[in-house]
Amino acid sequence: MNGRFPIAMHIMTLLCASDEVLSSDYMAGSINVNPVLVRKELSNLIKHQLISSQQGKNGGYKLSKAGTAISLASIYEAVKPDAILGQAKNQPNPACPIGKQINTHLKDLDNEIEQTMLNKLGNTNLAEFCKKFD
Amino acid sequence: MNGRFPIAMHIMTLLCASDEVLSSDYMAGSINVNPVLVRKELSNLIKHQLISSQQGKNGGYKLSKAGTAISLASIYEAVKPDAILGQAKNQPNPACPIGKQINTHLKDLDNEIEQTMLNKLGNTNLAEFCKKFD
DNA sequence: TGTACTGTAATAAAAAACATTACAATTAAT
DNA sequence: ATTAATTGTAATGTTTTTTATTACAGTACA
Numbered sequence: 001m002n003g004r005f006p007i008a009m010h011i012m013t014l015l016c017a018s019d020e021v022l023s024s025d026y027m028a029g030s031i032n033v034n035p036v037l038v039r040k041e042l043s044n045l046i047k048h049q050l051i052s053s054q055q056g057k058n059g060g061y062k063l064s065k066a067g068t069a070i071s072l073a074s075i076y077e078a079v080k081p082d083a084i085l086g087q088a089k090n091q092p093n094p095a096c097p098i099g100k101q102i103n104t105h106l107k108d109l110d111n112e113i114e115q116t117m118l119n120k121l122g123n124t125n126l127a128e129f130c131k132k133f134d
Numbered sequence: 135m136n137g138r139f140p141i142a143m144h145i146m147t148l149l150c151a152s153d154e155v156l157s158s159d160y161m162a163g164s165i166n167v168n169p170v171l172v173r174k175e176l177s178n179l180i181k182h183q184l185i186s187s188q189q190g191k192n193g194g195y196k197l198s199k200a201g202t203a204i205s206l207a208s209i210y211e212a213v214k215p216d217a218i219l220g221q222a223k224n225q226p227n228p229a230c231p232i233g234k235q236i237n238t239h240l241k242d243l244d245n246e247i248e249q250t251m252l253n254k255l256g257n258t259n260l261a262e263f264c265k266k267f268d
Numbered sequence: 269t270g271t272a273c274t275g276t277a278a279t280a281a282a283a284a285a286c287a288t289t290a291c292a293a294t295t296a297a298t
Numbered sequence: 299a300t301t302a303a304t305t306g307t308a309a310t311g312t313t314t315t316t317t318a319t320t321a322c323a324g325t326a327c328a
Contacts, residue, residue, distance in 0.1 A: 002285060003222025006240055014232050023304065030230040033222070034287045039306065056295025057303040072243075076219075084218070085210075088137025088167070089283085089317085096164040098148050098267060105266050106140055109206075116254045117247055132239045133232060136316065157273065168318045173275065190326025191272045223286085223314085 004079040007031060007041055009129075012075055015051060016067040016130045021060030041079075048078040067127030073118045075126070083110045084117065138213040141165060141175055143263075146209055149185060150201040150264045155194030175213075182212040201261030207252045209260070218251065219244045 010031045014022060024042060028035035042061055045051045052064045063070065081087075085106070092099035144165045148156060158176060162169035176195055179185045186198045197204065215221075219240070226233035 003220055003224070005220040006222040006236075007224075009240060010226065010232070010236055013236060017232060024306095025304085030227045030233045031222075032224045032227050032233070036288075036307085037286065043306070053305065054295090055293075055305045057301095058296055059294080059304050061305090086137055086139040088140040088165075090137070090141075090166045092144065093164045093166050098144070098151060099164045099166070101267050102140075102144055102147060105263065106143060109263070113251055113254060116250060120247060120250045129239065129243070133235050158275095159273085170276085170319075171317065177275070187274065188326090189274050189324080191270095192327060193273050193325080195274090 002081075003033075004041065005076060007033065007038070008045060008075055008079050009072075011038065011041060011045065011061075012050065012063070012070070012126055013130055013133070015061060015063050016070075016126050017133065018062075021054055021058075021062045023060045027061075045078055048074070050074065050078060063126075067130055068125050070126040071122045072124050072126065072129065073122035076118065076121050080114070083107070084114045085110045136215075137167075138175065139210060141167065141172070142179060142209055142213050143206075145172065145175060145179065145195075146184065146197070146204070146260055147264055147267070149195060149197050150204075150260050151267065152196075155188055155192075155196045157194045161195075179212055182208070184208065184212060197260075201264055202259050204260040205256045206258050206260065206263065207256035210252065210255050214248075217241075217244045218248045 011027055014027055014030060024039045025035050027042075028038045031038065042051065042053070046053060049064055050070060051061050053059065053061050092102055094100050145161055148161055148164060158173045159169050162172045165172065176185065176187065180187060183198055184204060185195050187193065187195050226236055228234050
């Protein structure tokens, strides 16, 4: 996998801990990645209605609702990959009885595991996560 | 993530469904990836004691124990990434109170989720998975 | 003694992730 | 009005990761 979930969590935690709107440049400075990458993820989080933005001077980003109302599952949903258990780029041999069916069965397994994970992540919210910081 | 789990599952399923030893070339043909990649994964699965090999002519690979005795969790363990929820390569800013602590808290969360996944995967074994194929 | 395998190293190619540059659009402050 | 700080996004370049390929030593069967 890539770094999208960690970065999304970092963004959301910063916003949860702040009273004021934060700029993408400020957040990029805390995360220590390129500001454009942060803005791309911010766009995505807006699309998923987890945050909102204010354009123009003194603009920035803030949570769209209280941290207690944002489950970690909803953050994960915003950045989740196609397959949590990984995805090979091969096309298994359709002439082989195993190769012919394996993708279907692996996808079923993947869906089950993803659901289990989401259930677990759904038990915690952003405000709870934020409390761990002192 | 990458394709290691799907490929490992494909290998293990082929071996579970076969009475005879299988060669890496045969398996690469079913999976449709390069044989060297298969042999690398086979090496890893041997290291994790899930399969055994026989060198020389008419050699090949077979399961080291019955499919009913191999949980999907043990297969996942053999190929699992450092972080199921992803890992950014950045070093968060230690001058920021959030940046300073976030990796610790994200790692804790990751461990919790991984454990949940492993529990779920531990409920099924390779033979059960194999039964889905007709 | 040849042939069909495993095992592994070294290198190359392809794909994905991340960084950088650039700039249009927006809005507050002066 | 004009300037400065900001969002939003496209285009391109660099780096890292993944996968493929080539090569060959070692092993065991026939």
